[in-house]
Amino acid sequence: VPYHEFDCSTSIPERKKHAVIKGEGEDLTSALPLGYLNTIPGSISERGCAYCGAKHVIGTPMKDVIHLSHGPVGCTYDTWQTKRYISDNDNFQLKYTYATDVKEKHIVFGAEGLLKQNMHEAFDPFPDMKRMTVYQTCATALIGDDINAVAQEVMEERPGVDIFVCNSPGFAGPSQSGGHHKINIAWIDQKVGTVEPKITSDYVINYVGEYNIQGDQEVMVDYFKRMGIQVLSTFTGNGSYDDLRSMHGADLNVLECARSAEYICNELRVRYGIPRLDIDGFGFEALGSSLLKIGRFFGIEDRARAIIEEETARWKPELDWYRERLTGKKVCLWPGGSKLWHWAHAIHAEMGVDVVSVYTKFGHQGDMEKGIARCEQGALAIDDPNELEGLEALEMLKPDVIFTGKRPGEVAKKVRTPYLNAHAYHNGPYKGFEGWVRFARDIYNAIYSPIHQLGGLDISAGPIPESGGFVTRKMMSDINLPEEVRRSTQMREYTGKYDSVSGLRDREYPYLDELKAAS
Amino acid sequence: VSAGTSAGTATAEAVLAERTELLVDFIMKNCLWQFHSRAWDRERQNERILGMTSSLLQGQDVDHSTPEDRCYWVDALYLVESYREQYPWVNDLDVEEIRTLMQSVKDRTDHLTITGSLNAELTDKHY
Numbered sequence: 001v002p003y004h005e006f007d008c009s010t011s012i013p014e015r016k017k018h019a020v021i022k023g024e025g026e027d028l029t030s031a032l033p034l035g036y037l038n039t040i041p042g043s044i045s046e047r048g049c050a051y052c053g054a055k056h057v058i059g060t061p062m063k064d065v066i067h068l069s070h071g072p073v074g075c076t077y078d079t080w081q082t083k084r085y086i087s088d089n090d091n092f093q094l095k096y097t098y099a100t101d102v103k104e105k106h107i108v109f110g111a112e113g114l115l116k117q118n119m120h121e122a123f124d125p126f127p128d129m130k131r132m133t134v135y136q137t138c139a140t141a142l143i144g145d146d147i148n149a150v151a152q153e154v155m156e157e158r159p160g161v162d163i164f165v166c167n168s169p170g171f172a173g174p175s176q177s178g179g180h181h182k183i184n185i186a187w188i189d190q191k192v193g194t195v196e197p198k199i200t201s202d203y204v205i206n207y208v209g210e211y212n213i214q215g216d217q218e219v220m221v222d223y224f225k226r227m228g229i230q231v232l233s234t235f236t237g238n239g240s241y242d243d244l245r246s247m248h249g250a251d252l253n254v255l256e257c258a259r260s261a262e263y264i265c266n267e268l269r270v271r272y273g274i275p276r277l278d279i280d281g282f283g284f285e286a287l288g289s290s291l292l293k294i295g296r297f298f299g300i301e302d303r304a305r306a307i308i309e310e311e312t313a314r315w316k317p318e319l320d321w322y323r324e325r326l327t328g329k330k331v332c333l334w335p336g337g338s339k340l341w342h343w344a345h346a347i348h349a350e351m352g353v354d355v356v357s358v359y360t361k362f363g364h365q366g367d368m369e370k371g372i373a374r375c376e377q378g379a380l381a382i383d384d385p386n387e388l389e390g391l392e393a394l395e396m397l398k399p400d401v402i403f404t405g406k407r408p409g410e411v412a413k414k415v416r417t418p419y420l421n422a423h424a425y426h427n428g429p430y431k432g433f434e435g436w437v438r439f440a441r442d443i444y445n446a447i448y449s450p451i452h453q454l455g456g457l458d459i460s461a462g463p464i465p466e467s468g469g470f471v472t473r474k475m476m477s478d479i480n481l482p483e484e485v486r487r488s489t490q491m492r493e494y495t496g497k498y499d500s501v502s503g504l505r506d507r508e509y510p511y512l513d514e515l516k517a518a519s
Numbered sequence: 520v521s522a523g524t525s526a527g528t529a530t531a532e533a534v535l536a537e538r539t540e541l542l543v544d545f546i547m548k549n550c551l552w553q554f555h556s557r558a559w560d561r562e563r564q565n566e567r568i569l570g571m572t573s574s575l576l577q578g579q580d581v582d583h584s585t586p587e588d589r590c591y592w593v594d595a596l597y598l599v600e601s602y603r604e605q606y607p608w609v610n611d612l613d614v615e616e617i618r619t620l621m622q623s624v625k626d627r628t629d630h631l632t633i634t635g636s637l638n639a640e641l642t643d644k645h646y
Binding site: 001027028029032034036251252258262263266267273274275276277278279280285286289292293294296297341345349364365366369370373374 | 547548549551552554555556560586587589590592593594596597630631632635636637638639640646
């Protein structure tokens, strides 16, 4: 295996097997790093914990729910304003964050009473909010608090209330991925099958592994509705608690992020016979073929084709404008889990950028298989990197931009490497045809931002030269472009709105309306 | 004659290997079904989808009457159309050549994703 050992990690020899370079003639049987293992002591990992993976990734995007952490208040850090999984009910799940605020005295004397009091206090001001999820944390797991018993008491005391308990404390896995697994299995065990599905179309799907980052889910659901497809539930972005209890009523599970949600799809297949179709919502080609597959599954291929045609005609000239200016730029694709494979090929094929490195903070070897298979030769693949390795890789590869999370992103800025937020996006949504153009625009703006002209000046070396003038993005990006490209009347910059999502909420869907009228 | 036959066989093998790589690389870059999480999943996925792809390329009908089969069928149909469009030589192959080529694609995909895979989670008994 062509392992790559970082100079900064020679004192942690176990790290060597967590990075490979896909060289000439290498394939998946010879180039695959280790993955989904406990972080090696001494390596300052960028991972989250299993509680975070259960609550902050999968549980909390559910929109009509009080989400309560049972533990110290610090465990709720990644909530208000740090996540961007919006919803169409005024972002209830983002605006209201709950924690039982466990202190040392509760560790000594128990925190079940505190939990019960908090649950009632959370419900009281919101009489219409009848659903709650409660998350175990390390501290309350270690003292043995029985959350299920408390939840049962509260449900008995508050008729009409339903509570989901997620037992995924931070230590329950090597990374947030352990929490994804636990909440998937807990949800299907506890909740699926407990609400009768309300079927309103002949074509019914669950949209799984989609978290509505800056509106991704709403963009995709818009396409499905335009095809006359009922999205019975979304697991879990902008998803409704009770809809997710009726997942067993769908004809097809359409799976987006397999890393976080393949478990529930696999179980739905085994227990209810619902097949699993993996799709890509990113990239014109991948999205188009995904819509076509779903259309074909239901025998409504023509409806998918109509959408692909319309959207491609509207947005392709804008994608091409950016492609001309991004071709050959070097990218480090360093997301958390699934985007290394969702994006690796699509950004190369459709935006012309070269992916020189992929990494995953918490992915499994299966994610690396997909990511390495989809990137070109010479790419450096790293599992669970630490900050020093990231810096060394930036020094070695000298990328034009990196796509990663906000913490390593800020580190990259310090060495003057532009970064885009791969988890929460900069100006998303990035899914859908328009979204893909928004992504290209963000990449363009990151790489060619004029700030780098100032950022590169050493103010300690003497006076800043004032005579050079100011170079705009377009002056930089267009300098080597052929005349016909620069003056093209076919291609154009992004012309969409600042908010490309809210308008979708008022749309009418003739195919679905017909069904409603008929029934 | 013997040397000529041998050279011809070697050429045919080289062509088959080259074509196999192209078709497998397309799967790797554009599909996700071959990377389900467990070995038994991958065996079923590769068998059903590539089997249907082979049949469709040979001009045969495939049974897609159950939801499970329809799911495999839509992935197979995508491959067939993409292959025909991106690799026009596929349209010139006879039935036997398609059968040989697709068996080679299946063997190579199985090798990359199952038998030769370094993924230690493939043999996990649970999802």
